[in-house]
Amino acid sequence: GIQVEQSPPDLILQEGANSTLRCNFSDSVNNLQWFHQNPWGQLINLFYIPSGTKQNGRLSATTVATERYSLLYISSSQTTDSGVYFCAGVNYGGSQGNLIFGKGTKLSVKP
């Protein structure tokens, strides 16, 4: 099956710093999504970004589908950005649309 690799696995930032999280796929995927999992376990939708670039406030994401990777940019980080960030995509060749997740990037933002 498709492998999803996220890097870095852990990231510690000082408040106000910028960061880039990366997601690599071993094969072509569709319907790429980025999520933030809060301390209570809820997955919050950040971006649905099968290709191209999107921005939402301090966050932006870019997916280059032909090269099988996606990037999540966080600018001017805040302590509330702490948590685990997941990327996930769909491989329609083998499924009915279920998402395949990476192991996540755990972000800690220090005041």
Next chain:
Amino acid sequence: DTGVSQDPRHKITKRGQNVTFRCDPISEHNRLYWYRQTLGQGPEFLTYFQNEAQLEKSRLLSDRFSAERPKGSFSTLEIQRTEQGDSAMYLCASRTGPPEQFFGPGTRLTVL
């Protein structure tokens, strides 16, 4: 528009007991997914419904697990004869035509 809801949020049970979880998708979302997440891992797919039809099951879904979506609205996931290895967060997601999935808050299961 309310989001996906799940009940209960937490469940503690003893090994060998049966448990049942409920998921209410976003209204008019005809597609519903169950995932399981263990500590330090991303969620893994369990099963998929389109309306009331269960169209796909992962090999993770052993014969102790059963899921239903009787009227194409809410869904239940039952685990029989729970084992300690079943301890995990069980997540439900829904979507309609557009492929973006929306997740509920999850049910955290602890098997003692």
